[in-house]
Amino acid sequence: MPTPLEIALERIEECRRTRSTELDLSCLGLDEIPEEVFELTWLEKLNVLEEWDTRDEYGEIKEIPLAIKKLKNLTEFNCATNQISDLSPLCGLPALQTLDCRYNQISRLTLNGLPALQFLFCTGNKISDLFPFSGLSTLQALDCGDNNICDLSPLSGLTTLQWLCFSHNHVSDLSPLSALFQLRLLDCSNTKISNLSPLSGLSALKSLDCSNNQINHLESIYNLVMSENLKYLKAYGNPVYGIPSWIFRNFWVADNLWDDDNCLENIRNYWQDLDKGSERQQQLKVQLVGNGRVGKTTLAYALEHKRTPSEQFKSTHGIVINEIQQTLDGEEKPVILQLWDFGGQEIYHTTHRLFLSDDCLYLLLWAEETEEHPDETRHPVSYWLELIHDLGNNSPVILVKNQIDRADRLPTRPAGLSDDMPGVQQIRQEVKISAMQYRGMPALRGAIESVLEELKQKICLELPTSWLQVQRELKQLDQKSIPLPHFKQLCIKAGISHAEWLANYLHKTGALFYSEGTFQDQIILDQNWAINAVYRVFDPNKPHRRRIERMGGRFIGEDASLLWADAEAKEQEVYVDFMRNCGICYETKQLQNLLDNKPFAEREFIIPALLPLISKAKTAWGNSRPDDWQLDIEYPFLHRSIIERMILRIGETYEGEPWRTGIFCETDEGQLLLECEYANKQQSTQGRLHFQLRSSQPERLVYALRKLVRQTSPHRRYQEYLSKAGAERTLLPEFKDEAMQHPSKLDASKPADKTIKLFISYSHADEAHKERLEKHLKAINRTLPLTAWSDRHLFAGEPVDEQIFQQLNTADIVLLLVSPDFINSDYCFTKEMERALERYQDEGNVVIPVIIRHTASWRNHKIGQIVALPKDGKPLAKWDDADEFWGSVEEGIRDQVKKRLQA
Incomplete structure (x- = not known):
């Protein structure tokens, strides 16, 4: 097996033979740059990057030979992830435009004599002084994140800078950036910034990441946020006063831990509605968790009614939701506490996870002695703390030792809970009570009030009057669910133009249950109703559960009439849809059922818990x-x-x-x-x-x-x-998600959620046709998972070719809007179309020419060999009815989407 040096020398010889201007020696494990490299004086791009081992082991290259000065034509040099400490050998390279020296041992950057340098990436070094940057008058992009930087003053004169990242540093003042008017992208996350006002005049800014800082107010960037120029904003992890924390999360995406958090639309909608009127509201979600038969329901009753219950409650199956009020010092109105009482039986734990959340208060109950039950596991307190830590590590916990009327020999905190265990640091108070005898309740109320004081900035919110008007009207309806169009009418009446967005927001805050495109477009208002209906399946005292267990955890749609005999057929489908969307069950052959329009009664579902x-x-x-x-x-x-x-x-x-x-x-x-x-x-x-x-x-x-x-x-x-x-x-080292590496059906998403990516290639002269097409693509998306991309999704200042070809290379379907202007466009015809056809030849995509205008020569080119839309390639002008033309195009695209889903 050849050594790294032998592989490198082989590549060098190949480069010498072909006189290629690019040489890639990356990830070979070299301990030095071979001297033969510097004989290739025509080189323009040199890459000696090493792969970063997750054990923090970098490559072995420690120095850059002085001989690199021979490479006068060098425009790009990548030496990332090595052990280099001195960059001075690069000084005097007149053509160098891009330098990537990320993750090395550099404490000082020597950057003299680099007049053409435009892109510099030096993340993950030991840099503390940015003074050497002050003379880089041509610099357009700088990434200096994860260093020891405190002062940005040397950057104040870099007026050509368009892209700047200094995350994970010690910077606290953004004032030096106030005159960088060409700045398009700024990442100042994970620093010590508390004031964004220096950014208020940067009207060219397209993307801003200010997450995980010490920012209390966002009003200073109000005009920037509300302008159409800004396209991306990430601001979570800041102690912002008065704004609901959910506003800083992108709740349009699926519930996935690693999802993007672009909150721009959220904050715009919030401020837009806030400008029309606001009200102060104080609310907090309180979640009672713990083993079964530990007294959670009894405690919820005692908190709500302020007295002991007259009789013992049966064990809770599922979740019960109630509201109570708690006074708070200095506030006129009480805080509304939404109590979520979770059944403790183990079979429910998986489903509970869907409703357990961050930004709430947990009351974790335990007891020395409880009623024994053969079907229940008594988990230690550490089990529940780990669960809370995984799902809500920002949420405080009150540890409640209940049922002290039965036994009270042990301390309030169970033995074995050490401070280094997950979740232990979240415990704010520890109390012991007997909810059944109403003993210790004043102490618990005091503990709750203490936590409310701690969370005061999170729970005392300024909310748009229009949102509260909609919520009040929903309560007055006193209905279990309403159709989405009804909800939209309430929003229109309140002056809200983004009904689906508000429904998603209220869903994430726990006010209702809504999932776009599911439940027959019903919004579930009474979550107790839906949850209780679903949990009926798991009730060990009902015959439904035993029947499903005898069927191997399976049931068909027709069985819904037995599970919920008192519900109408449409309501039964809503229940099953609710279960599927919550991950309680899954549908076998779901994609094929969708394509075949298989009746609900014949569809099969599996419940993993049973x-x-x-x-x-x-x-x-x-x-x-x-x-x-x-x-x-x-x-x-x-x-x-x-x-x-x-x-x-x-x-x-x-x-x-x-x-x-x-x-x-x-x-x-x-x-x-x-x-x-x-x-x-x-x-x-x-x-x-x-x-x-x-x-x-x-x-x-x-x-x-x-x-x-x-x-x-x-x-x-x-x-x-x-x-x-x-x-x-x-x-194995930490997993790295390499785009398009080893594709499989499991990769990226589950089949039910697989989305077909569609790329639109068109001439800007045909913008109106592209917009009409997008309306029909949206119609397809109503029933099939489809997303469309065109160059209008680009941010100004982004590398155009890189972004376009990234989308083009991952598209399942490429639409070519053929017209004389398309044929005459060098970019569309020679770049986008050629790349699309290359992938088409490799069976990587589907290419569909759409003949929108009469184009005499289109059949003479490569696309002339591909079946076009509409049928026979008849352009729009030759159709009597434009709707028929676009309807034909829509059906053709819909058929291809179905085929790609099946593939």
């Missing part, structure tokens, strides 16, 4: 074979929800055989068997996902599974090991 404990497939797998591979994901805290989501995602992607703790399936890459195992479930929550693979292409399946684990896990506190049967396990 699957059988054993499986014939697991037995049939047998012992390991020599070519088998094992992928182990080991968790210090393996929650049941992770297991069920893995079964759900794999099960709805492939036809397989699931059971309570695993699944077997045939994939495109081979056979897969997943088993979920605990070290000792009675004593620990430590466990692992054990994947066994029989595949001729294991790397593709391993990549897809690791990506799925990353998407599914609420934290990254796990380790991954890979081994071949009988061999020693290898600890």
Whole structure:
């Protein structure tokens, strides 16, 4: 096997032979740059980047030879992720435009004699002084994040700067940036900034990330935010006064831990409605969690009624929601506390995870003695603290020892809770009570009031009057659910133009339940009604659960009439839709059912929580074979929800055989068997996902599974090991999501959520036709998952070619809007179309010419060999009715979307 140097010398010789202007020696493991490189005096691009090991081990290159000065034509040099400390050998390179020296050992940048330098990336070094930057008058982009920088003053004169990132530094003052009027992108996240007013005059700004700082007010950038110029804003992680924390999250995207947080639309809608009138409101979600039969429902009653209940409550099945009021010093109005009482039985824990949230108060109940029940597991307090930490690590916890009338021998805090355990640092107060006897309740109320004081800035909110008007009218309706059009009418009446957005906001804050395009476009107002209906399936005292368990955790749509006999057929579909959207169940062959318009009554659903404990497939797998591979994901805290989501995602992607703790399936890459195992479930929550693979292409399946684990896990506190049967396990480095690497059905998204990407290539002279087309694409999106992209999505100042070709290279369908102007456009015809056709030849996409205007020569080119839309390539002008033309185009595109989904 050749050494890194031998590989490098081979590439150098190839470059010498072809006189290529680019030389890539990246990720070879070199310990120095070979001297032969500097004989290639015609080089324009040189790359010696090394791969960054997740154990913080960089490459071995420690210096840049002085001989690099021979490369007078060098325009790009990448030496990232090595151990270089001195860049002075680069001084005097007259053509150097781009320098990437990220993650090295540089404490001072020597940048003399670089008159052409435009792009500098020096993240992850030891730089503290930016003075050497002050003379870089041609600099357009600078990334100096993750250094030791405190002062931005040397940048004040860089008036050509368009792109600036200095995140993860010690900067507290943005004043030096106030005159950088060409700045398009700014990332000042994770610093010590508290004042954004210096940015108020930067009208060219397109993207701003000021997350995780000390900002209390955003009013100084009001005009910037409300202008149409700004396209991206990330501002979460700041103690902003008066604005609901959910405003700083992008709640249009799916519930995924790693989703983007562009809050621009949210803050615009908030301020737009706030300008019409506002009211101060004080509210907080309080969530009662703990084992079953520990007295959560009794405590909720005592808090609401301020007295002991007259009788004992039955064990809660599901979730119960109530509201109470709590006074707060200095405030005229009381705080509205929304109490969520969660059933403690283990079968509900996975589903509860969907409603447990951040930015709330947790009352964690435990007791020395409770009524014993054979079907219930008594989890330690540490189990619940870990769950809270994973799902709401910003939320305070009051530890409540209940039922002291039964036993009170132990301390309020259970033994074994150390400060380094997840969630322990979130405990603010510890109290002991007997909710049944109303003992200790004043102490608990005092503890709650103390936490409310701590959260005062989060719970005392300034909300638009129009939002509160809609919420009040919804309460007055006293209905379980309403159609979305009805909700829109209420919004119009209140002067709100973004009804779907408001519905999403109210959903995320827990006021109602809404998911766009589901529940037959119903908005669920009475969440107790929906939750209780769904949890009826799990009630051990009902025959429905036993029936589903006898069916192997499966039921069909027709069974809904038995599960909810008192509900109408449409309502029954809403319940199942609710379950599917919450991840309680999944539909087998969902995509095919969608394409075939299969009736609801005939569709099959699987509930992972009710699957059988054993499986014939697991037995049939047998012992390991020599070519088998094992992928182990080991968790210090393996929650049941992770297991069920893995079964759900794999099960709805492939036809397989699931059971309570695993699944077997045939994939495109081979056979897969997943088993979920605990070290000792009675004593620990430590466990692992054990994947066994029989595949001729294991790397593709391993990549897809690791990506799925990353998407599914609420934290990254796990380790991954890979081994071949009988061999020693290898600890894998942290997973890196490489776009388009090892694509599989599991990669990117579940089939039900798979979205077809469509790219529109067109001449700007045909803008009106493109806009009409987009209306029809939206119509397709009503029933099929489709997103469309055109160059109008670009931010000013972004690298045009890079962004366009990134979209083009990942598109499933490329539409070419053919017209004389399209043919005459060098960019459309020679760049976009040629790249699209290259991928088309490799079966990477579908290319569809759409003949919008008479174009005599289009059949003489390569696209003339492809079936065009509309039928026979008849242009719009030759149709009697424009609606018929666009309807024909829409149907043709819809057919291709269905084919791509099936593929």
